[in-house]
Amino acid sequence: MAGLALGGRGRARFTVVVRSRDPKELFEAALDGDRSAKARLLSLIERGGDGAREISRLAAPRAGSAYVVGLTGAPGAGKSTLTSAILKHLRGLGEEVAVLAIDPSSPFTGGAILGDRVRMQDHATDHGVFIRSMATRGHLGGLSLATPGAIRLLDALGHRWVVVETVGVGQVEVEVAGKADTTVVVVNPGWGDSVQANKAGLMEVADVFAINKADRPGVPETTRDLNQMLELSAELAHDADPEAPLDQGWRVPILPTIGQSGEGVGALWDAVLTHRAHAEASGVLDARRRFRRGEELREIVARRLEQRAREIGSDSRWEGLTEAVVAGDIDPWSASDEMLESVR
Amino acid sequence: MAGLALGGRGRARFTVVVRSRDPKELFEAALDGDRSAKARLLSLIERGGDGAREISRLAAPRAGSAYVVGLTGAPGAGKSTLTSAILKHLRGLGEEVAVLAIDPSSPFTGGAILGDRVRMQDHATDHGVFIRSMATRGHLGGLSLATPGAIRLLDALGHRWVVVETVGVGQVEVEVAGKADTTVVVVNPGWGDSVQANKAGLMEVADVFAINKADRPGVPETTRDLNQMLELSAELAHDADPEAPLDQGWRVPILPTIGQSGEGVGALWDAVLTHRAHAEASGVLDARRRFRRGEELREIVARRLEQRAREIGSDSRWEGLTEAVVAGDIDPWSASDEMLESVR
Numbered sequence: 001m002a003g004l005a006l007g008g009r010g011r012a013r014f015t016v017v018v019r020s021r022d023p024k025e026l027f028e029a030a031l032d033g034d035r036s037a038k039a040r041l042l043s044l045i046e047r048g049g050d051g052a053r054e055i056s057r058l059a060a061p062r063a064g065s066a067y068v069v070g071l072t073g074a075p076g077a078g079k080s081t082l083t084s085a086i087l088k089h090l091r092g093l094g095e096e097v098a099v100l101a102i103d104p105s106s107p108f109t110g111g112a113i114l115g116d117r118v119r120m121q122d123h124a125t126d127h128g129v130f131i132r133s134m135a136t137r138g139h140l141g142g143l144s145l146a147t148p149g150a151i152r153l154l155d156a157l158g159h160r161w162v163v164v165e166t167v168g169v170g171q172v173e174v175e176v177a178g179k180a181d182t183t184v185v186v187v188n189p190g191w192g193d194s195v196q197a198n199k200a201g202l203m204e205v206a207d208v209f210a211i212n213k214a215d216r217p218g219v220p221e222t223t224r225d226l227n228q229m230l231e232l233s234a235e236l237a238h239d240a241d242p243e244a245p246l247d248q249g250w251r252v253p254i255l256p257t258i259g260q261s262g263e264g265v266g267a268l269w270d271a272v273l274t275h276r277a278h279a280e281a282s283g284v285l286d287a288r289r290r291f292r293r294g295e296e297l298r299e300i301v302a303r304r305l306e307q308r309a310r311e312i313g314s315d316s317r318w319e320g321l322t323e324a325v326v327a328g329d330i331d332p333w334s335a336s337d338e339m340l341e342s343v344r
Numbered sequence: 345m346a347g348l349a350l351g352g353r354g355r356a357r358f359t360v361v362v363r364s365r366d367p368k369e370l371f372e373a374a375l376d377g378d379r380s381a382k383a384r385l386l387s388l389i390e391r392g393g394d395g396a397r398e399i400s401r402l403a404a405p406r407a408g409s410a411y412v413v414g415l416t417g418a419p420g421a422g423k424s425t426l427t428s429a430i431l432k433h434l435r436g437l438g439e440e441v442a443v444l445a446i447d448p449s450s451p452f453t454g455g456a457i458l459g460d461r462v463r464m465q466d467h468a469t470d471h472g473v474f475i476r477s478m479a480t481r482g483h484l485g486g487l488s489l490a491t492p493g494a495i496r497l498l499d500a501l502g503h504r505w506v507v508v509e510t511v512g513v514g515q516v517e518v519e520v521a522g523k524a525d526t527t528v529v530v531v532n533p534g535w536g537d538s539v540q541a542n543k544a545g546l547m548e549v550a551d552v553f554a555i556n557k558a559d560r561p562g563v564p565e566t567t568r569d570l571n572q573m574l575e576l577s578a579e580l581a582h583d584a585d586p587e588a589p590l591d592q593g594w595r596v597p598i599l600p601t602i603g604q605s606g607e608g609v610g611a612l613w614d615a616v617l618t619h620r621a622h623a624e625a626s627g628v629l630d631a632r633r634r635f636r637r638g639e640e641l642r643e644i645v646a647r648r649l650e651q652r653a654r655e656i657g658s659d660s661r662w663e664g665l666t667e668a669v670v671a672g673d674i675d676p677w678s679a680s681d682e683m684l685e686s687v688r
Contacts, residue, residue, distance in 0.1 A: 053677040060675035074419055075513060075540070135543075142515050148676075169419060170514015171486050196419070199479075293676065294666040298650075300680040306646035322638040331404035332492075332637065333397040336644040 023054040030157050035130070038157060042132050045149045052149050059156035066155035069272055070180025072168035072205070074196055077186040078212040081259035082268075083165050087129055089265050090161065097161040098130040098154045102143060102176065130159065145303065147176050148296050168202045178205035179292050181285055182275045184268070186210045187226070189218035194225045203229055206252055207279075208271045214256030214264060223254050250278055309339070367398040374501055379474070382501060386476050389493040396493050403500035410499035413616055414524025416512040416549070418540055421530040422556045425603035426612075427509050431473055433609050434505065440472040442503040444494055446487060446510040446520065474503065489647065491520050492640045512546045522549035523636050525629055526619045528612070530554045531570070533562030538569045547573050550596055551623075552615045558600030558608060567598050594622055 020026055020037075023044060029037035044051035071086075073079050083099060090097050134146060147164065154162050166177045168185065177183060178201075185206035187193045197203060203226075211222050230252055253271045257264035279285035321335040364370055364381075367388060373381035388395035415430075417423050427443060434441050478490060491508065498506050510521045512529065521527060522545075529550035531537045541547060547570075555566050574596055597615045601608035623629035665679040 056677050057675045060669075061672050064672050076420070167513055169511055169517075171516045173514050290666060290670050293669045294662065297662070297666055297669060297676045297679055297683070300676050301683045302646070302650035304680055304684055305649035305652070306642075309642060309645040309649055318638065318641070322634060322641055325404075325637045325641060326634050328405050328408050331401045332641045332644050333400050335641055336648055339641070339645045340648055 023051055023058060027055065027058045030153075035127075038130070038153075039132065041153055042134070042150055045146055045153060046134055048146065052146070055153055056149055059152045062156035063152045064155065066151065066159050066162050067182075067276060068151055068162045068164060068180045070164050070166065070177045070183040070205075071186060072166045072174070072177035072183065072202060073186030073212075074169060074193065074200070075167055077168075077188055077193075078259045079165055079167075079186050082186055082210060082212055082257060082265070083163060085257075085259045085262045085265045086163065086269060088262060089269055091128060095161055096128040096159065097163060098159040099132065100147065100150055100154075100162065100164045101131065101133045102147065102164065102166040102173070130154070143172050143176050144299050145296070148179070148292070168197065168200055174201045174205065177202070179295070181279065181288065182207045182272050184208045184210055184272065186212050187222065188213045189216045189222045194222050194229060197226075198229050206230075207250065207275045208268070209252060209254040210257045210264075210268050211254060212257045212259050215258050219256050226254050249282060250275065250284070367395055367402060371399065371402045374497075379471075382474070382497075383476065385497055386478070386494055389490055389497060390478055392490065396490070399497055400493055403496045406500035407496045408499065410495065410503050410506050411526075411620060412495055412506045412508060412524045414508050414510065414521050414527040414549075415530060416510045416518070416521035416527065416546065417530030417556075418513060418537065418544070419511055421512075421532055421537070422603045423509055423511075423530050426530060426554060426556055426601060426609070427507060429601075429603050429606045429609045430507065430613060432606060433613055435472060439505055440503065441505040441507060442474040442498045443476065444491065444498075444506065444508045445475065445477045446491065446508065446517065474498070487516050487520050488643050489640070492523070492636070512541065512544055518545045518549065521546070523639070525623065525632065526551045526616050528552045528554055528616065530556050531566065532557045533560045533566045538566050538573060541570075542573050550574075551594070551619045552612070553596060553598040554601045554608075554612050555598060556601045556603050559602050563600050570598050593626060594619065594628070 020029070021040070021044075023041065026037045026041050026044075030041055041055055045055055071079055071083055080101070083101075087097060087099065132150075134143070134150060151162055151164070164176070164180055166173050168174060168177055177185075183205045185197060185202045185208070187197050187209065189211055197206075209226055211219055211226075253274075255264060255268050255271055257268050259265070276285075279288070317339070321330070321338060324330040325332050325335050364373070365384075367385065370381045370385050370388075374385055385399055389399055415423055415427055424445070427445075431441060431443065476494075478487070478494060495506055495508070508520070508524055510517050512518060512521055521529075527549045529541060529546045529552070531541050531553065533555055541550075553570055555563055555570075597618075599608060599612050599615055601612050603609070620629075623632070661683070665674070665682060668674045669676050669679050
């Protein structure tokens with residue numbers, strides 16, 4: 001469907017469908033407002049490799065203006081419904097927004113397989129909203145590299161708000177969730193849920209808490225529990241990763257929301273805006289972005305070294321060592337000594 | 345508490361608490377049946393680094409006899425209850441078993457923080473059962489290295505059954521779940537659940553399906569859905585990773601269970617035993633273990649190269665490049681070219 005693209009940069013505003021697979025042509029078309037080119041670029045980023053790399057090169061000079069809001073929590077916490085309510089709120093304010101859904105349980109994810117497409121349909125024909133799911137299992141770097149790459153692209157294409165929805169379970173996923181400018185952690189009323197958030201490491205990445213499905217009983221108790229755990233975990237987080245910039249002087253607000261009706265969503269978004277203002281004024285935003293870029297750079301270097309390690313391994317040396325490890329003749333660490341010799 | 349250690353190797357059978365932090369002393373004590381030494385070794389493996397490495401070296405020559413059963417599924421599927429029922433079943437058969445719980449939502453995990461300790465209490469004083477949670481956020485290699493390391497240790501210490509419980513959400517977690525000798529995927533009755541399992545990549549790693557909480561409606565529908573998706577995903581899995589050994593000639597059984605009452609757990613375990621026999625006879629088990637060892641070796645090599653990259657990065661070069669990336673003067677991939685130069 002050809003449509004009117006909002007938010008172009010003074011270029012042609014009508015969608016032109018480009019059938020190219022060349023990143024440069026697709027990028028130019030996406031700048032001109034071609035949504036299908038944008039989607040294709042994101043697919044290339046998902047796939048990783050040279051395409052992702054080229055897009056990163058094209059996007060970098062134009063990026064730096066988007067604000068990234070992470071939204072995370074356990075499966076079933078109602079993240080997608082809440083994201084949808086936030087989209088509605090933002091559209092009411094006249095804002096444009098892009099959503100990256102990285103949650104395998106999200107109804108935003110995975111094409112037409114789920115019956116529950118209703119909420120997404122609300123936004124399907126709205127050109128001020130861009131929704132995209134990401135699935136990156138199996139390739140080099142996976143989510144850790146695809147997510148910042150996708151954000152960089154959306155940023156370069158003029159999006160000023162990027163909402164990244166991730167499931168808050170899993171080592172990589174929680175790391176990705178913790179790399180937003182403002183991270184909203186979604187829990188539900190009930191003791192078990194706040195404990196689970198704590199154990200999954202979500203306490204450490206939360207800038208704002210939403211107690212979603214707040215029409216259920218237990219909101220005051222959950223608020224109290226979260227407050228107690230926040231106090232404890234601030235110290236633990238610093239111990240675990242002393243390099244990560246500490247956001248001192250920010251008291252994590254805890255807000256009740258009902259995603260289904262939209263109740264509390266305005267106040268939640270106001271808390272995001274307040275955190276943004278605090279992060280900008282205090283230098284926390286700069287520090288985080290610097291840290292994030294450094295992490296991404298180290299991750300890329302590590303992944304490319306990994307690739308190099310795998311290439312070394314295409315010869316018979318790996319096989320021999322693997323056999324020795326299988327037979328118990330050598331432990332894998334000692335075997336790795338031998339492999340590393342050949343990288344020098 | 346000093347206790348009688350079952351399953352020693354003809355050594356002293358009374359627990360001697362060793363206060364050492366030396367892997368060698370701890371390993372000797374653990375071989376003599378000291379459970380606290382075993383726990384401390386697992387903590388060292390969790391922490392990674394030189395300790396984990398040394399333990400791997402000690403354990404490798406004694407390992408190779410344990411059979412690893414993975415149990416995975418979405419949070420709330422009832423994995424821990426089912427694991428507990430499996431423990432009970434195995435104890436009834438006179439088998440000893442070790443459990444590694446890698447699920448942040450598991451009641452086995454994380455010490456005394458959860459109120460729901462009842463099921464674990466069932467086994468707390470039983471010396472034929474060893475239960476241990478693993479949390480490895482943040483360190484080199486994380487779960488991908490700590491899990492095989494912990495399995496190798498338990499194997500070397502004489503455990504013949506190791507059950508690894510992982511949450512089936514998250515890139516790394518699903519990978520870890522897929523590396524057992526037999527993997528049981530736990531779902532609940534209901535269409536959404538099987539779809540979610542599919543999207544999370546669990547369809548590809550399942551050797552046996554348990555439809556847990558089978559007293560709820562929807563079991564026949566879920567069985568049908570799973571069968572349909574299994575047919576589809578066998579092809580997809582092969583496309584995604586042609587190197588991974590395909591388990592041809594095995595039709596994934598789908599079994600209803602009720603973890604709470606233990607109903608169906610005997611049949612589930614029989615299916616695990618049938619799969620084991622098939623895997624052993626067909627050579628699939630050997631192929632999988634060889635593949636797994638190769639993966640572990642490559643992972644270790646990659647992580648050590650990553651470590652090397654981080655060490656290089658302690659100089660001012662990273663800072664300069666990170667600043668340039670933050671400023672948008674250079675994209676992170678081009679920056680990584682410069683860093684990689686210095687590793688050569």
